[in-house]
Amino acid sequence: xxxxxxxxxxxxxxxxxxxxxxxxxxxxxxxxxxxxxxxxxxxxxxxxxxxxxxxxxxxxxxxxxxxxxxxxxxxxxxxxxxxxxxxxxxxxxxxxxxxxxxxxxxxxxxxxxxxxxxxxxxxxxxxxxxxxxxxxxxxxxxxxxxxxxxxxxxxxxxxxxxxxxxxxxxxxxxxxxxxxxxxxxxxxxxxxxxxxxxxxxxxxxxxxxxxxxxxxxxxxxxxxxxxxxxxxxxxxxxxxxxxxxxxxxxxxxxxxxxxxxxxxxxxxxxxxxxxxxxxxxxxxxxxxxxxxxxxxxxxxxxxxxxxxxxxxxxxxxxxxxxxxxxxxxxxxxxxxxxxxxxxxxxxxxxxxxxxxxxxxxxxxxxxxxxxxxxxxxxxxxxxxxxxxxxxxxxxxxxxxxxxxxxxxxxxxxxxxxxxxxxxxxxxxxxxxxxx
Numbered sequence: 001x002x003x004x005x006x007x008x009x010x011x012x013x014x015x016x017x018x019x020x021x022x023x024x025x026x027x028x029x030x031x032x033x034x035x036x037x038x039x040x041x042x043x044x045x046x047x048x049x050x051x052x053x054x055x056x057x058x059x060x061x062x063x064x065x066x067x068x069x070x071x072x073x074x075x076x077x078x079x080x081x082x083x084x085x086x087x088x089x090x091x092x093x094x095x096x097x098x099x100x101x102x103x104x105x106x107x108x109x110x111x112x113x114x115x116x117x118x119x120x121x122x123x124x125x126x127x128x129x130x131x132x133x134x135x136x137x138x139x140x141x142x143x144x145x146x147x148x149x150x151x152x153x154x155x156x157x158x159x160x161x162x163x164x165x166x167x168x169x170x171x172x173x174x175x176x177x178x179x180x181x182x183x184x185x186x187x188x189x190x191x192x193x194x195x196x197x198x199x200x201x202x203x204x205x206x207x208x209x210x211x212x213x214x215x216x217x218x219x220x221x222x223x224x225x226x227x228x229x230x231x232x233x234x235x236x237x238x239x240x241x242x243x244x245x246x247x248x249x250x251x252x253x254x255x256x257x258x259x260x261x262x263x264x265x266x267x268x269x270x271x272x273x274x275x276x277x278x279x280x281x282x283x284x285x286x287x288x289x290x291x292x293x294x295x296x297x298x299x300x301x302x303x304x305x306x307x308x309x310x311x312x313x314x315x316x317x318x319x320x321x322x323x324x325x326x327x328x329x330x331x332x333x334x335x336x337x338x339x340x341x342x343x344x345x346x347x348x349x350x351x352x353x354x355x356x357x358x359x360x361x362x363x364x365x366x367x368x369x370x371x372x373x374x375x376x377x378x379x380x381x382x383x384x385x386x387x388x389x390x391x392x393x394x395x396x397x398x399x400x401x402x403x404x405x406x407x408x409x410x411x412x413x414x415x416x417x418x419x420x421x422x423x424x425x426x427x428x429x430x431x432x433x434x435x
Contacts, residue, residue: 030082
């Protein structure tokens with residue numbers, strides 16, 4: 001039986017992802033998906049998408065706002081664009097999206113099913129039912145506005161959809177997974193993410209079985225008009241406090257995405273961050289200077305690759321602090337630091353080369369990337385490093401040399417950082433430099 005895996009608070013942010021970042025998210029998202037499918041298979045990729053903590057970390061490593069609801073829209077969009085050209089080879093298809101794109105999901109499933117060989121009509125019905133459950137059966141104050149349906153050639157699927165609450169300026173993300181799903185009305189969610197808004201009417205809880213049956217009986221015996229009169233009588237009476245929630249819910253993980261934009265020490269598990277940096281220092285010289293010989297790859301790119309490696313290979317428990325993954329490629333809003341475009345491009349180059357060689361049966365680069373993750377786990381207990389504030393300060397000091405860019409424009413040289421909001425042209429790139 002699929003189960004609810006946790007919840008999270010997601011600040012609701014507006015705006016668009018700039019084209020220079022959206023293009024890179026498309027390429028990096030696709031190549032990470034390819035690496036996961038290559039190592040672990042399509043079913044594991046669906047499981048990752050159904051894991052709320054991994055999903056947030058995935059968006060964070062791609063340079064989005066690490067804490068916001070915008071990660072959902074941007075990740076689904078990036079995967080849809082990036083995996084479409086690879087769908088025949090990978091057997092993974094992304095349907096739907098935000099707003100009007102979500103309403104096209106059934107038609108997309110029918111068309112893809114006709115090509116891939118699964119029952120597209122049946123999955124189209126499932127898509128509508130999933131949306132109906134989260135909009136009607138789970139009444140939590142959030143209006144759905146995004147529906148992403150990811151399906152494989154063998155008909156297995158995951159759904160990520162999100163609702164917003166304008167009054168509280170928050171969003172709630174819902175995760176579904178076909179694996180182990182036996183019922184759409186008896187605790188079907190793999191996870192529900194979102195801030196606690198008080199009492200929730202959740203008719204998909206197994207404890208609501210009598211309520212569902214009773215509602216059908218009332219509708220048959222009273223009719224719509226009778227139900228309306230009965231509801232008016234109930235609402236006229238004083239309300240009693242609902243009994244406490246099921247104690248089992250207290251043990252579920254709860255990911256809190258704070259409202260503040262800056263990344264603070266409390267948002268990051270420092271030992272794991274220092275482990276990634278130490279792994280890059282330990283393995284980088286051996287694996288990337290001598291083995292890979294990828295032009296332009298230096299210490300800073302290897303640090304980013306160490307965090308990408310964890311997104312590809314990490315166990316579920318390692319994604320409880322999505323903010324940590326923003327130290328790979330920064331954030332579009334300059335938190336924790338501007339997106340280092342030269343580093344980002346080198347990361348994509350290495351991962352793309354690794355996947356392309358793996359298709360030909362040569363796993364040496366992918367194996368080297370995995371060794372970064374292995375090394376990080378090995379040294380985690382003993383790794384140490386400077387305070388997080390010092391790491392951020394150093395990244396910002398070097399940002400101009402890394403091609404730093406944010407929604408405010410190109411990053412200025414260190415002596416002009418006070419004027420970072422002024423748009424600037426791209427920094428000159430030395431041919432012999434390594435990032």
